[in-house]
Amino acid sequence: xxxxxxxxxxxxxxxxxxxxxxxxxxxxxxxxxxxxxxxxxxxxxxxxxxxxxxxxxxxxxxxxxxxxxxxxxxxxxxxxxxxxxxxxxxxxxxxxxxxxxxxxxxxxxxxxxxxxxxxxxxxxxxxxxxxxxxxxxxxxxxxxxxxxxxxxxxxxxxxxxxxxxxxxxxxxxxxxxxxxxxxxxxxxxxxxxxxxxxxxxxxxxxxxxxxxxxxxxxxxxxxx
Amino acid sequence: xxxxxxxxxxxxxxxxxxxxxxxxxxxxxxxxxxxxxxxxxxxxxxxxxxxxxxxxxxxxxxxxxxxxxxxxxxxxxxxxxxxxxxxxxxxxxxxxxxxxxxxxxxxxxxxxxxxxxxxxxxxxxxxxxxxxxxxxxxxxxxxxxxxxxxxxxxxxxxxxxxxxxxxxxxxxxxxxxxxxxxxxxxxxxxxxxxxxxxxxxxxxxxxxxxxxxxxxxxxxxxxxxxxxxxxxxxxxxxxxxxxxxxxxxxxxxxxxxxxxxxxxxx
Numbered sequence: 221x222x223x224x225x226x227x228x229x230x231x232x233x234x235x236x237x238x239x240x241x242x243x244x245x246x247x248x249x250x251x252x253x254x255x256x257x258x259x260x261x262x263x264x265x266x267x268x269x270x271x272x273x274x275x276x277x278x279x280x281x282x283x284x285x286x287x288x289x290x291x292x293x294x295x296x297x298x299x300x301x302x303x304x305x306x307x308x309x310x311x312x313x314x315x316x317x318x319x320x321x322x323x324x325x326x327x328x329x330x331x332x333x334x335x336x337x338x339x340x341x342x343x344x345x346x347x348x349x350x351x352x353x354x355x356x357x358x359x360x361x362x363x364x365x366x367x368x369x370x371x372x373x374x375x376x377x378x379x380x381x382x383x384x385x386x387x388x389x390x391x392x393x394x395x396x397x398x399x400x401x402x403x404x405x406x407x408x409x410x411x412x413x414x415x416x417x418x419x420x421x422x423x424x425x426x427x428x429x430x431x432x433x434x435x436x437x438x439x440x441x442x443x444x
Numbered sequence: 445x446x447x448x449x450x451x452x453x454x455x456x457x458x459x460x461x462x463x464x465x466x467x468x469x470x471x472x473x474x475x476x477x478x479x480x481x482x483x484x485x486x487x488x489x490x491x492x493x494x495x496x497x498x499x500x501x502x503x504x505x506x507x508x509x510x511x512x513x514x515x516x517x518x519x520x521x522x523x524x525x526x527x528x529x530x531x532x533x534x535x536x537x538x539x540x541x542x543x544x545x546x547x548x549x550x551x552x553x554x555x556x557x558x559x560x561x562x563x564x565x566x567x568x569x570x571x572x573x574x575x576x577x578x579x580x581x582x583x584x585x586x587x588x589x590x591x592x593x594x595x596x597x598x599x600x601x602x603x604x605x606x607x608x609x610x611x612x613x614x615x616x617x618x619x620x621x622x623x624x625x626x627x628x629x630x631x632x633x634x635x636x637x638x639x640x641x642x643x644x645x646x647x648x649x650x651x652x653x654x655x656x657x658x659x660x661x662x663x664x665x666x667x668x669x670x671x672x673x674x675x676x677x678x679x680x681x682x683x684x685x686x687x688x689x690x691x692x693x694x695x696x697x698x699x700x701x702x703x704x705x706x707x708x709x710x
Contacts, residue, residue, distance in 0.1 A: 344601035345595075346597075363597075364597065
């Protein structure tokens with residue numbers, strides 16, 4: 221992702237962080253581009269929006285929220301240092317809270333992607349696990365559940381739902397599971413589904429090779 | 445102090461109402477004071493299944509909106525004086541009641557009964573949310589079908605998110621012959637996916653249809669396998685350790701009955 225926009229994981233969920241010094245129009249077009257390019261990651265997401273020191277008025281806030289919502293993203297809360305921005309958010313019906321000044325410079329998403337997340341539970345039908353970095357899950361992913369990661373996905377259990385790795389555009393990621401039989405498997409922009417007559421071969425690993433998703437047994441992958 | 449247990453499923457038509465009626469009856473037969481509540485406002489059924497439809501004067505919405513006292517709306521069962529029904533309103537819809545009103549209602553019943561069973565509507569919307577709002581425990585009914593199990597899984601997630609603790613499970617309408625032939629999901633398959641505590645396996649049984657249409661609980665029927673299964677579930681809910689009936693070794697219910705007749709004739 222560009223330097224103007226980044227995603228960070230926090231204790232309360234994912235944060236979409238916008239640069240607070242760039243020109244407004246420039247920022248808006250960068251945002252639009254990011255959301256459109258990575259629709260697989262953003263559609264259906266609930267995010268916290270951080271705009272730093274930037275002061276924006278009611279009209280700008282409406283435009284900003286509108287263009288974000290258009291991509292199926294719900295903004296749960298807004299973090300801003302400027303009171304004017306927080307008032308504008310409240311006027312649009314979004315919870316707003318003060319934000320400490322950006323302490324570190326925005327990092328490009330490529331770096332963020334290495335942030336991992338470890339989850340230990342069953343992901344059930346209708347539940348979505350979404351993270352901008354890698355996801356390691358100890359437990360099953362039941363049919364109807366979704367795992368969406370910017371990085372790789374490792375499931376110590378049965379992966380039976382939908383999985384999307386590299387959802388922020390990185391094709392060099394893997395999906396592996398003790399039992400890999402997802403309803404649908406997506407890596408970056410490639411989509412595949414499990415064969416109709418699935419044999420249980422033990423742990424398997426999926427990755428992209430020559431623009432195709434290739435799945436092989438973990439044993440084979442080790443030798444290769 | 446009553447235990448408040450909501451019976452729900454996600455998918456419709458898997459046997460929530462039948463389960464509520466039979467567990468309520470079975471628990472009352474054990475001597476417990478039981479209230480069953482029909483939370484399916486607008487599509488009420490529990491009164492019909494229990495054969496109490498013609499006794500309804502006031503309903504749940506009348507109580508919530510203050511037109512009747514709770515005591516006036518509770519209908520005594522035909523046979524068991526310790527069993528009461530609070531019927532749903534038929535001419536209103538799910539929006540007639542709020543979650544807080546349901547919590548108040550269950551709290552009013554808490555001091556007077558040992559068990560309060562709530563029959564939830566299908567779905568995951570307001571009606572379902574109201575039905576679990578006041579619950580201490582949730583009991584999920586599913587049938588061994590992929591679609592029903594999928595919905596049950598969704599419900600488990602929602603119940604856990606509502607911090608009701610892990611729900612328990614009844615697998616309804618098992619057909620042992622189909623399971624043996626590998627043509628139906630087995631109880632083990634269902635448990636493996638849902639990973640929650642099993643409290644009942646109820647075989648598919650034609651006596652359910654006849655007893656339901658007559659407005660009588662199937663647990664009264666000594667010959668019914670489903671009736672026995674519901675009695676066992678009630679004992680497990682009450683804390684007894686009851687082994688599960690061995691269904692897989694038996695023939696179908698029909699064959700068993702034919703077998704009985706055959707022997708008599710011989």
